[in-house]
Amino acid sequence: MKEIEFTINGRKKRIAVRPKDLLLNVIREELGLKGTKYGCGTGECGACTVLLDGRPILSCLTLAVAVNGKSITTIEGIGTDEHLHPIQQAFIDAGAIQCGYCTPGMILSAKALLDKNPNPSEEEIKEAIKGNLCRCTGYVKIIAAIQLAAKRMRGERV
Amino acid sequence: MREFKIVGKSVKKVDAALLARGKPLFTDDVTFEDMLHARILWSPHAHARIRDIDTSEAEALPGVHAVLCYKNVPRVPHTSAGQGWPEPSPYDMFMFDNKVRYVGDRVAAVAAESEEIAEKALRLIKVDYEVLPAVFDPEKAMEEGAPVIHDEPDCRQVLPLFYDPKHNHCAHIEVKTGDPDRGLNEADIVIEHTIKNHYAQHCALEPHSCISYLDPMGRIVVRCSTQVPYYARRIIAQCLQLPERMVRVIKPRIGGGFGSKQEIVVEDVCAMFTLRTRRPVRLVFTRPEVFVSSRTRHPMIMRVKTGVKRDGTVSAIKMRVISNTGAYGPHCMTVLGSTCAKTLPLYRCPNIEFIGDTVYTNLLNAGAYRGYGVLQGTFAMGIMMDEMAHAIGMDPVDFWKKNTIRVGETSPIFSALSEIGKGAEQKVDSCALPECIDQGAAAFGWKEKRERYRNQPDGPIRRGVGMVCTVHGGTVALLDASSVTAKMNEDGSFNLLISASDVGGGCDTVLSQIFAEALDIPLEDVIVYPTDTDVTPYDKGAYASGTTYLSGLAVIKTAEEIKKQILKVAAEMLNEPPENLRLEKKGVVSTKSGKRLEFGQIAKRAMYSKNQFQIAATASEYSHLHPQTFTAQFAEVEVDTETGQVKVLYYVTAVDCGTAINPTLAEGQVEGSIINGISYALTEEFIFDENGRVLNPSFRDYKIFSAPDIPKLKTILVPSYDPTGPFGAKPIGEPAMDGVLPTISNAIYNAIGVRLTESPFTPERVLKAIREKRGR
Ligand code: FES
Ligand code: FES
Numbered sequence: 001m002k003e004i005e006f007t008i009n010g011r012k013k014r015i016a017v018r019p020k021d022l023l024l025n026v027i028r029e030e031l032g033l034k035g036t037k038y039g040c041g042t043g044e045c046g047a048c049t050v051l052l053d054g055r056p057i058l059s060c061l062t063l064a065v066a067v068n069g070k071s072i073t074t075i076e077g078i079g080t081d082e083h084l085h086p087i088q089q090a091f092i093d094a095g096a097i098q099c100g101y102c103t104p105g106m107i108l109s110a111k112a113l114l115d116k117n118p119n120p121s122e123e124e125i126k127e128a129i130k131g132n133l134c135r136c137t138g139y140v141k142i143i144a145a146i147q148l149a150a151k152r153m154r155g156e157r158v
Numbered sequence: 159m160r161e162f163k164i165v166g167k168s169v170k171k172v173d174a175a176l177l178a179r180g181k182p183l184f185t186d187d188v189t190f191e192d193m194l195h196a197r198i199l200w201s202p203h204a205h206a207r208i209r210d211i212d213t214s215e216a217e218a219l220p221g222v223h224a225v226l227c228y229k230n231v232p233r234v235p236h237t238s239a240g241q242g243w244p245e246p247s248p249y250d251m252f253m254f255d256n257k258v259r260y261v262g263d264r265v266a267a268v269a270a271e272s273e274e275i276a277e278k279a280l281r282l283i284k285v286d287y288e289v290l291p292a293v294f295d296p297e298k299a300m301e302e303g304a305p306v307i308h309d310e311p312d313c314r315q316v317l318p319l320f321y322d323p324k325h326n327h328c329a330h331i332e333v334k335t336g337d338p339d340r341g342l343n344e345a346d347i348v349i350e351h352t353i354k355n356h357y358a359q360h361c362a363l364e365p366h367s368c369i370s371y372l373d374p375m376g377r378i379v380v381r382c383s384t385q386v387p388y389y390a391r392r393i394i395a396q397c398l399q400l401p402e403r404m405v406r407v408i409k410p411r412i413g414g415g416f417g418s419k420q421e422i423v424v425e426d427v428c429a430m431f432t433l434r435t436r437r438p439v440r441l442v443f444t445r446p447e448v449f450v451s452s453r454t455r456h457p458m459i460m461r462v463k464t465g466v467k468r469d470g471t472v473s474a475i476k477m478r479v480i481s482n483t484g485a486y487g488p489h490c491m492t493v494l495g496s497t498c499a500k501t502l503p504l505y506r507c508p509n510i511e512f513i514g515d516t517v518y519t520n521l522l523n524a525g526a527y528r529g530y531g532v533l534q535g536t537f538a539m540g541i542m543m544d545e546m547a548h549a550i551g552m553d554p555v556d557f558w559k560k561n562t563i564r565v566g567e568t569s570p571i572f573s574a575l576s577e578i579g580k581g582a583e584q585k586v587d588s589c590a591l592p593e594c595i596d597q598g599a600a601a602f603g604w605k606e607k608r609e610r611y612r613n614q615p616d617g618p619i620r621r622g623v624g625m626v627c628t629v630h631g632g633t634v635a636l637l638d639a640s641s642v643t644a645k646m647n648e649d650g651s652f653n654l655l656i657s658a659s660d661v662g663g664g665c666d667t668v669l670s671q672i673f674a675e676a677l678d679i680p681l682e683d684v685i686v687y688p689t690d691t692d693v694t695p696y697d698k699g700a701y702a703s704g705t706t707y708l709s710g711l712a713v714i715k716t717a718e719e720i721k722k723q724i725l726k727v728a729a730e731m732l733n734e735p736p737e738n739l740r741l742e743k744k745g746v747v748s749t750k751s752g753k754r755l756e757f758g759q760i761a762k763r764a765m766y767s768k769n770q771f772q773i774a775a776t777a778s779e780y781s782h783l784h785p786q787t788f789t790a791q792f793a794e795v796e797v798d799t800e801t802g803q804v805k806v807l808y809y810v811t812a813v814d815c816g817t818a819i820n821p822t823l824a825e826g827q828v829e830g831s832i833i834n835g836i837s838y839a840l841t842e843e844f845i846f847d848e849n850g851r852v853l854n855p856s857f858r859d860y861k862i863f864s865a866p867d868i869p870k871l872k873t874i875l876v877p878s879y880d881p882t883g884p885f886g887a888k889p890i891g892e893p894a895m896d897g898v899l900p901t902i903s904n905a906i907y908n909a910i911g912v913r914l915t916e917s918p919f920t921p922e923r924v925l926k927a928i929r930e931k932r933g934r
Binding site: 038 | 414
């Protein structure tokens with residue numbers, strides 16, 4: 001067991017983990033944050049995406065010990081029940097959520113994109129969510145949602 | 159067409175905000191004190207008898223609580239297919255058997271304190287296999303002397319249907335209308351092709367998941383990712399040899415199904431462990447397990463012969479189909495039946511012969527998958543239609559229009575066959591297919607593009623266009639049923655209790671819209687509660703695209719009952735006859751006196767003041783017929799004749815789904831279907847080794863489309879109204895996917911003059927087809 005300290009959704013946490021524990025399991029089981037999903041366990045679906053210091057990473061491929069001293073954001077850490085994050089709101093408004101299983105990962109990948117590129121092209125959006133599979137929507141409305149969120153975050157009234 | 163207040167509006171999905179926040183809504187998002195974790199041992203052999211199995215070491219491992227195998231579970235022949243009762247699928251499965259029939263078949267299972275311990279225990283199980291010869295080719299499987307996959311004496315078909323397991327032959331269908339031979343004789347041109355589709359997996363992002371536990375009364379509660387909660391309850395009870403009252407199935411949010419969760423794949427084992435250990439047990443598939451050991455699409459070999467006259471009339475269709483169901487037969491005969499019954503009514507040809515067989519092989523277990531046989535049949539017929547149009551020099555648009563069924567017409571196929579046995583006499587109550595063709599062709603630029611590509615300069619990169627029309631009859635006529643309960647609260651809101659089983663498509667929202675529309679209340683006054691078999695009334699569940707249609711009809715019936723009760727109370731309160739009263743904006747108004755009562759007043763009076771009763775109703779509906787949904791689909795492709803690479807550039811789908819209760823959700827169904835279809839057509843493919851083992855059970859090696867792969871897409875919802883549907887609606891879940899394979903094949907043909915009759919259209923296959931054509 002090894003003690004690690006990290007920030008999760010803005011809060012400091014100290015927990016003991018085994019060297020081989022995966023971040024995905026620690027987030028889901030130890031921290032009880034179930035928005036981060038298992039879809040493949042091998043880095044090929046993006047359902048387990050979280051942000052590490054603002055960059056999207058796959059928690060199913062990341063050892064928990066590797067986040068020592070770092071900051072993690074999961075879907076629970078963006079927006080509140082009263083004030084959804086604009087990307088969350090755009091996903092709802094654009095009809096980008098069907099089963100919703102891919103949604104947390106998609107939204108976090110979109111957030112990482114829009115935080116560094118507020119005006120992405122359609123190609124850049126597709127590239128940013130390339131690692132996030134969705135079997136329900138065909139991506140059309142997800143791309144539209146990210147475009148809508150980008151506009152709103154730039155202050156456009158749409 | 160009617161004006162609506164809530165129906166026809168793209169209101170937001172009722173669960174969207176929760177899903178966007180990542181709330182713990184899915185099966186595996188809850189944990190229980192003392193929960194055990196189950197894992198399954200899978201067969202490494204395609205066909206073997208288990209001489210003996212030794213689980214003693216596994217059982218002795220600290221942390222292991224139970225091991226299951228054929229030696230210690232009841233031997234109950236059943237089918238995993240979530241269908242009505244009695245099921246038209248053979249009872250050829252056992253929770254565990256002393257025989258394995260494909261690589262990935264169940265051998266044994268362990269429940270332990272952790273997944274790690276369970277997996278360790280699996281490695282301690284010693285299995286003595288007698289490896290048997292296996293058969294992978296469905297045509298060889300039917301030959302005399304082929305290995306018999308189901309040689310157990312207790313497998314059987316419970317309905318009086320064809321079943322001959324001694325010859326690996328598990329379904330047979332013959333349908334004949336008119337005089338197909340004469341039709342062929344009268345034809346000016348007869349065309350013949352063998353068309354084959356391939357195995358595929360649904361790839362719902364959420365794996366099959368189940369958590370079961372005992373309630374304080376000792377009943378088994380099963381929370382699971384199912385499309386068919388009531389059928390799941392019945393089949394779990396059957397496998398555990400318990401009465402249904404001892405089982406309660408709860409369906410939380412489901413991360414996609416597409417048919418894969420219309421099967422009992424994990425629930426029986428999980429529940430059995432709970433029964434044995436009295437502890438909560440969790441069983442969640444890994445992705446490789448989903449690929450190999452859940453369900454897949456039936457590959458079919460379709461030999462089709464059609465005749466066409468110079469004037470563009472299709473004079474005969476003969477179809478000979480062999481469907482490969484793999485090691486077991488869930489849905490084996492109904493998928494095959496749908497290839498005929500739900501595909502062929504599209505064609506205005508009186509002379510049709512369909513002969514179909516479903517065959518066991520030692521390959522992956524096929525089952526229900528979006529498209530359900532209609533996709534396969536449409537692949538074959540979509541190509542034949544294109545070939546016939548080409549042969550007589552007619553534009554496919556005109557040829558399709560001339561030969562497809564119209565409103566008010568009937569097809570002899572309707573009454574000849576449903577999914578099971580004889581079908582229901584019916585006519586086409588609504589059909590906007592001609593409009594779909596016109597609007598789709600216009601949006602696509604069909605004429606211009608055909609002209610442009612006819613004259614494209616020579617070169618290795620060629621472009622082409624193709625089109626196809628589809629029909630898909632929703633629900634299983636005469637068999638499927640849905641029930642809905644609603645009750646009124648003091649504030650005039652309603653609980654809507656449904657078992658229609660939203661798996662992502664949005665039926666919780668759509669059914670709420672229908673209910674709100676029927677009672678003229680705002681959507682937020684409908685509190686929808688989806689499936690819990692202890693609470694919500696019986697519904698077939700989510701399959702055959704029937705939810706909006708059939709459950710929608712049940713919702714309207716329920717609302718009508720509620721309305722009667724509300725008017726009765728209001729009449730008492732106002733001292734006016736109910737005939738004077740009507741519902742308006744969450745209230746009752748008198749057309750005579752002009753007086754108005756709010757729903758809240760009426761509910762309170764009914765609950766607390768006089769002649770008290772709960773305003774509540776349950777109503778049921780069953781499917782009287784197959785509502786027919788139509789699409790016209792257009793694809794523009796680019797083919798690199800040097801690499802064989804096919805790229806879809808543009809895809810237009812025009813859909814007649816009657817009233818789109820929620821247009822955004824309806825579009826979402828179409829877009830998801832089309833991308834799944836293109837992905838299936840171009841990249842998705844199982845690779846087997848010579849021993850029947852899947853070599854690519856991962857998203858890395860089984861490639862499904864991600865965002866950069868998608869072409870430009872356009873979806874047109876063509877206005878129409880079906881008089882039999884709820885507020886005019888028809889099914890939308892599957893019809894769009896049916897047409898993608900042939901549409902792309904036709905576009906490739908248009909681009910390079912080479913006909914692809916075998917999917918997927920990978921670079922290797924395209925190059926091979928080009929070479930074969932040149933060689934000729
Ligand atoms: S679960 Fe991590 S990428 Fe699929
Ligand atoms: S919404 Fe279901 S996987 Fe994306």
